Amino acid sequence: MARTRASDFEEKQHGILLGAAAVFAEQGMEKASMAQIASQLNVSKALLYHYYPSKDDLIFAIIHTHLVELEACVAAAIDDALPPEDQLRVLAKIVLEKYRGADNAHKVQLVGVATLGEPRREEIREVERQIVRHFSRVLARINPALDNAERPLLMPVTMSLFGILNWAYMWFREGGVISREDYADLAMTLVLEGIQAVR
Template sequence: MKEKITGHSIQLFEKKGFSETSIQDIVDSLGVTKGTFYYYFSSKEELLMDIHLGYINELLVHQEQILNDRSKNCKQKLFEIVNMLITNIQRQGAAAKIFFREMKNLSSERLALIVPKRDQFRLNIEALINDGISKKEFRQDLNARIVTMGILGITNWSYQWFNPNGMVSDREVAEIFVEMILKGIQEN
């Protein structure tokens, strides 16, 4: 039931927003009582925190698997991370929107648990870029921090516009992004 509450809440939060969705809306969508909700969550904010933790923890686990794969070079790992973020839209797109849009509704105590995880994801990419620079897979004059922010900017914004059932596949979008990241858009 906890997963059902979370799933329905993600749908409602995506459509109406966190602030505009009441606990009554959530339980009505499930046909259960508020007592059922409060059995699993002490508040709507705790539910939001659960959504945030589920989303970022899953990304970190997959990112670590990619980074620890010794059979791939830095370019391949970068592609795999970008591809993971884009393919994740079909499964976790609504949760991602909530993660980015509704973070402002978490208390400072709860944010203190989420922000370090979000930062770790970013720092892992930055370390990968630095590793690629040191191994001469990437240009030596790159600012790894800015490149990392650019990568996260284009991939995270994709949750707003990318349709996994559209004319371009998630893998094709990831390939276009990585090609653009690695080679830029200037004609040689």
Template sequence: MGRGRHAGYDGQREMIVARAAALFARGGYPGTSMNQVAEACGLSKATLYHYYRDKYALLVSIAEEHVTRLQGIVAEALADEATPAGQMRMLIRRLVEEYANAQNEHRVLTEDVKFLAAADRERILGKEREVVAAFARVVAALRPDLRDAAMSKPLTMLLFGMVNWMFTWMKPDGPLAYDDLAPVVTDLFLGGLQAVQVPLRTATVD
């Protein structure tokens, strides 16, 4: 009988994934070595290889786990909210929350997916497409007239772009938190500028 996983195995593995994602996001997948990952994790290479056989396995894990979490967000929002408007608000709030805590993982998914083998890339991008399609279905439910005009997906991609770009200009220690802006994004997307409500914490962006 093989040895079971020790207590804390999953926590250690999550730490490795998070620190590897930070390295990949900063230096790129090709420019990062397993030596660097081991050092960032405070582990020996032998211990690191106990969790991941090579750098490629880390890349697959980072990208696939991130997009799988996005799938979970979609499933929960659609199950918890009965109306398309409620679903969209929940989807945007949860998307902002996820991206706030997984910017490195998202960068790896978008920039390093090209280094995946064809089968792995297709599987992971297939999951990503399912997430986009789910958002687009909610957009179509909100505006059925847009479905025939093939506008649901373009609007969904504009929404994703709005959320993604938020993390390039927002200051983590600024007067507004991501939680403050999630409803702003929702109001702007659903109702236009006239629908935006000022957050409780008000500030100007430099």
């Protein structure tokens, strides 16, 4: 008979992913061990292995869970009735809000993908592509000339936007001179003011 899933299974999983991401972010993918992670979480290695049979499983779960949750939030906020400029600001605010408290997962994503096998890397890349497509469609509505086969600038502009958002964790501090929402507006103003000049 199949083993019944505990009622707090997802809560425990979430706690493991948060704690493991902190260890990986501090120690690095290679140095961090399952024993260190179990010790940090104050759980047995047996319990950790019950949820994640290998370190690769754990790294993949941190990155994939982080990205899938982000993509779901972005997708849910798509509203074609909104002016595209307003839509872009909404999506940027969602991304920065989902990054709140996720610096460790973000660091694991930046470094950990390369440690995984190709099938898992491709699975992660597909979620990343979905997120990028949400933004690129909005940017194409703002400036259709970006989506030009002779001079394809839509992807470079989209990835520049993600460069602005994704690296904010390096300097942004909660309670500082600017809030996440304010920074999202500021960053998208830079994009929106510049995008019309791109030819």
